[in-house]
Amino acid sequence: xxxxxxxxxxxxxxxxxxAADFFxxxxxxxxxxxxxxxxxxxxxxxxKAVRARIAAGLKADVTVLVRxxxxxxxxTLVFGPEDSGTEKHAVTYAAAPGEEVILSGGRxxxxxxxxxGETWTADVPGVKGGKWYPRLLIVGGRRAVRARxxxxxxxxxxxxxxxxELSKDLKRHTITMSPGLARxxxxxxxxxxxxxxNWAINRKRLASVDEQTGLVVLAPPxxxxxxxxxxxxGRWCYFENALEMLDQPGEWYLDRTSGVLHYRxxxxxxxxxxxxxxxxxxxxxxxxxTPERAVRNVxxxxxxxxxxxxxxxxxxxxxxxxxxxxxxxxxxxxxxxxPAAICLSGAAGCSVxxxxxxxxxxxxxxxxxxxxxxxxxxNHVFDCSGNGIMIxxxxxxxxTSTGNRASNNHVEACGREYYGxxxxxxxxxxxxxxxxxxxxxxxxxxxxxxxxWNPQPTPCKENTVEANHVYDVMNRLCDGGCIYTxxxxxxxxxxxxxxxxxxxxxxxxxxxxxxMFIDQGSKAYLFERNVIYDAADQLVRxxxxxxxxxxxxxxxxxxxxxxxxxxxxxxxxxGLEPAYRxxxxxxxx
Numbered sequence: 001x002x003x004x005x006x007x008x009x010x011x012x013x014x015x016x017x018x019a020a021d022f023f024x025x026x027x028x029x030x031x032x033x034x035x036x037x038x039x040x041x042x043x044x045x046x047x048k049a050v051r052a053r054i055a056a057g058l059k060a061d062v063t064v065l066v067r068x069x070x071x072x073x074x075x076t077l078v079f080g081p082e083d084s085g086t087e088k089h090a091v092t093y094a095a096a097p098g099e100e101v102i103l104s105g106g107r108x109x110x111x112x113x114x115x116x117g118e119t120w121t122a123d124v125p126g127v128k129g130g131k132w133y134p135r136l137l138i139v140g141g142r143r144a145v146r147a148r149x150x151x152x153x154x155x156x157x158x159x160x161x162x163x164x165e166l167s168k169d170l171k172r173h174t175i176t177m178s179p180g181l182a183r184x185x186x187x188x189x190x191x192x193x194x195x196x197x198n199w200a201i202n203r204k205r206l207a208s209v210d211e212q213t214g215l216v217v218l219a220p221p222x223x224x225x226x227x228x229x230x231x232x233x234g235r236w237c238y239f240e241n242a243l244e245m246l247d248q249p250g251e252w253y254l255d256r257t258s259g260v261l262h263y264r265x266x267x268x269x270x271x272x273x274x275x276x277x278x279x280x281x282x283x284x285x286x287x288x289x290t291p292e293r294a295v296r297n298v299x300x301x302x303x304x305x306x307x308x309x310x311x312x313x314x315x316x317x318x319x320x321x322x323x324x325x326x327x328x329x330x331x332x333x334x335x336x337x338x339p340a341a342i343c344l345s346g347a348a349g350c351s352v353x354x355x356x357x358x359x360x361x362x363x364x365x366x367x368x369x370x371x372x373x374x375x376x377x378x379n380h381v382f383d384c385s386g387n388g389i390m391i392x393x394x395x396x397x398x399x400t401s402t403g404n405r406a407s408n409n410h411v412e413a414c415g416r417e418y419y420g421x422x423x424x425x426x427x428x429x430x431x432x433x434x435x436x437x438x439x440x441x442x443x444x445x446x447x448x449x450x451x452x453w454n455p456q457p458t459p460c461k462e463n464t465v466e467a468n469h470v471y472d473v474m475n476r477l478c479d480g481g482c483i484y485t486x487x488x489x490x491x492x493x494x495x496x497x498x499x500x501x502x503x504x505x506x507x508x509x510x511x512x513x514x515x516m517f518i519d520q521g522s523k524a525y526l527f528e529r530n531v532i533y534d535a536a537d538q539l540v541r542x543x544x545x546x547x548x549x550x551x552x553x554x555x556x557x558x559x560x561x562x563x564x565x566x567x568x569x570x571x572x573x574x575g576l577e578p579a580y581r582x583x584x585x586x587x588x589x
Contacts, residue, residue, distance in 0.1 A: 021053070021062050022046045026069035039067065043077060043093065043103070050091060051082055058089040066303065068099030072107065079287045085297030087349075095302040105281030105341070106138070106307030106359075109261060112271040119246065119262050120271045124278060128259035134278040134309045135417075136361040136385070137252045137261070140269060143359060143383055143416065147245035147253040147262075148238050156506060158196070158236035162214065166222060166230075170329055173204070173222040175231050177214040184209045185242035189219065190256055192312070195237045197229030198510035199444060199479040200319025200420030203312060206239075221315050223329050228479075228510060229319055236507045254278075279309035279361055282339050289346025289370060291399070296348040304356040308341045310385070319420045322448055323363060323386040324394055334395055338386035338418065340366035344374055351375040358383045363421075364414070366390040371401040378580055380410045382588055385417035388439075392429030392460075394451055400459035405433040408576055410584040412441045419443035419476040419507075422484070427451040432463040438575045438585065439468060443476035445484040445517070446499075452487030455521040455545070462491035469575030471501040474536065478508035481517040481535065485525065493526040498567075498574035500560070504536035512537030515557070520544040528553040531567035531574075533560040 020036070024046050028039035040046050046064045053062055062085070085091040095101035115121040126132040137144040150157050163176040175193065185191050188206050193216065195202040205219040224230075231237070239245070243253045243262060252263040261278070265271055284305045289295040313336075318326040324335040340363040344350060348371070357364040357379060363386040367374055371391075381388040388411035392401050406424055415421030423439035426432050426449040439446045447465055452458045470482040482499035499515045515532035518525075522545040532539045532555070539557050540547075556567035564571065576584055 019063070020065035022049050022064045023067065024064060025067035026071070043071065046093070047077065047079070047083060054082065054084065054091070058086050061085070061090045061092065064093045065096050066093065066101045067096050068101055070102040070104050072104050073281060073284060076281060076283045077285045079285070079295055079298055081289055081293035081295055083298060084295050087297070090297045090299055092299040092301060093303065100304065101302070102304040102306055103284055104277065104307045105284050105309065106277040106279040109276040109278055115262060118249075118264050120265060122261045124254060124259050124261050126259070127254060127256060132280060133256055133311065134254065134280070135312070136279050136309065136359065137263070138277045138307065138359045139263065140274045144252045144263065145250050146240050147242060147251045148240040149245045150238060151248055158238050158507060161195070161231060161233060161235050161237055163233050164231040164235070166224065170222045170224065171220065173218040173220070175216045175218065175237070177216060179212060179214045182209045182211065182214055182216050182239065183244065184211055185244050187242065187255065187257065191242050192240045193218070193237050194240060195231040195235055196419060196477065196507050197226070197235070197319065199477050200229045200321055201317070201418060202229065202231060202319060203317040205312070205316060221329070223315055223318050223326050225318050225326060226320070234509065277307050279307040279359070282308055282310055282362065283341060283343060284308060285342045287344045287347045287350055289348070291346070291370065294346050294348040294370065295350060297350065298347070299351045299353065300355065302354045304358070305341050306356070306359045308360040308362055310339060310361040317418065319418065321420055322422050322425050323418050323420060337394060338362040340364055340390065342366070343368065344371055346370040347374050349373045351377065352379060354378040357381045360384040360386070361417070363387040364389055367392070367401060367404050369393050369398040369401060371404055373403040375404070376406045376409060378408050378584070380584055382411070382413045383416060384414040384421070386415065387421045387425050388414040388423045390425045390427070391432050392427035394427050396428045396452070396458045398428070401429045403431045404429065405435070406437065407433065407435045408437065408580040408584070410438045410576065410587060412439070412587055415443040415476070422446065422448045423470070424448070426463055428459045429463065430459055430461050433466070434468065435464070435466045436575060436577050437468045439470045440472040441475070442473045444474065445480035446470035446473045446482045448484040449492065450486035450489055450522065453520040455488040455523045457488055460487055460489050463489060464493050464495065465497065466493070466495045467497065467574045469498045471499070472503070474502045474504065474508070474513040476505050476507050478504070478513055479511035479517070481514035481541070482532075483516045484519060485517070485522045486519050487521045488523045490524045492524070493528065494530060495526070495528045496570050496574060497530045498571045499530065499532045500534040502535040512541060514541040515539040516541070518542045518545055518550075523549045525550045526553070527551070527555055529555065529570055531556045531563050531570050533558065533563050
């Protein structure tokens with residue numbers, strides 16, 4: 001994967017590189033002037049130099065060229081109106097041609113030493129003192145498995161609850177397992193249970209376990225969740241994060257009381273040589289405008305953004321949908337949302353292009369309130385605990401984002417920890433274009449558009465989802481599909497998408513999984529020239545809406561062999577466009 005990014009056809013030629021205004025390099029110094037021969041050491045210092053240039057009045061584009069290497073960020077890079085380009089002149093931060101640049105929110109682990117048996121250990125400064133407790137470990141560029149039971153490769157790799165009870169006063173919440181499945185693990189307060197609901201999950205810390213009766217008391221505070229998501233009899237779950245669970249290669253455990261990290265290497269991993277990273281920062285880059293002044297014409301090109309952290313709130317993670325979660329005692333808006341590694345807020349005409357976003361404990365990229373005409377294009381987004389790409393807000397009262405585009409991105413292997421995640425999510429937004437993306441390997445839906453559960457008017461309208469290839473979805477939960485929709489959206493079109501392989505997992509309990517799930521209040525859409533086949537249930541399903549609320553033209557929906565023939569031209573044109581296929585289609589390595 002790293003070689004693929006290094007050879008990307010970035011938009012800077014050698015001539016443009018030589019003409020860059022400022023340079024950053026691993027061997028540089030922030031006391032240098034930022035020239036090619038005497039570069040800065042950090043992007044933060046380059047940002048200060050660019051800001052001074054902007055304050056003096058831009059008369060030309062400004063380019064910061066970043067030489068290959070890993071840059072460990074001490075804090076989130078925040079770009080405000082004072083970092084803006086103008087309508088005529090852009091500000092660009094770009095990797096040097098042919099070189100791999102990684103902006104990391106993590107810290108390397110080491111030195112390692114041999115522990116008991118096949119386990120290796122390393123001290124992690126700051127954990128014992130309570131300053132830091134990461135929930136993600138990357139070893140050799142791959143996410144390790146936080147020690148769990150049953151193991152991730154067990155069949156089945158979850159267990160069913162016998163019962164669950166939440167007191168009316170929300171003071172006591174318990175689940176009941178068959179005796180022997182739950183143990184009184186050491187450091188019990190750090191152990192979590194993942195409880196799968198229909199279309200979202202819950203994660204709660206434990207307070208105590210009675211091994212003989214199987215009664216598990218969950219740590220307060222508690223909240224009354226949606227009945228289709230809340231823990232209950234027959235729901236699937238697993239337990240995670242105890243040293244006693246660390247019993248196979250690729251698993252890890254971080255002891256909060258001692259600050260010692262325990263890891264069992266995978267075959268071929270030499271911990272004296274293999275790089276291991278624990279994330280620190282929740283967010284890597286934030287482009288933050290104000291209601292009065294947008295951040296405009298700022299661009300990031302061919303840069304990898306990796307390693308973010310997120311702490312489970314005291315109440316736990318109580319899933320709603322698409323990585324939104326409840327944070328109050330009662331199930332009510334406004335809901336919280338898992339943070340993204342890159343956030344654009346109040347941005348206009350900005351872009352994130354030809355890069356990589358990976359190894360995130362939250363989501364990948366989000367474009368939220370007061371954003372217009374921004375572009376997320378040519379990126380590989382993978383190994384996120386939550387959603388891949390998000391556009392728009394989850395509350396209609398905030399200023400609507402408009403005219404943003406997500407195109408030619410490869411989004412895969414998201415929802416690694418929060419199974420209700422989607423590849424690309426569009427909330428309250430208008431005139432959004434989601435086109436030519438390759439989206440797959442997801443626990444829930446592929447592309448989700450809309451955020452209103454009735455046909456009442458909202459700011460969501462005139463969005464276009466076109467020529468995407470979405471497959472291998474619904475791998476954990478249910479009640480979704482390759483494409484999922486909500487609410488009244490006048491002028492919204494779903495056109496020329498290639499949709500297939502919507503699966504049904506043993507964890508799924510509840511409603512069917514579909515090629516397209518047209519959910520509550522969905523109205524006033526155009527469905528045109530889509531190819532849909534191979535779903536666990538109906539290829540197209542309607543809930544609290546109707547087929548004749550929409551316009552349908554020349555769709556190819558039916559048996560695989562039949563629609564592959566009739567829709568061959570549509571299939572050929574869906575997914576990544578030719579200029580992006582060679583670099584992005586290979587996916588993770």
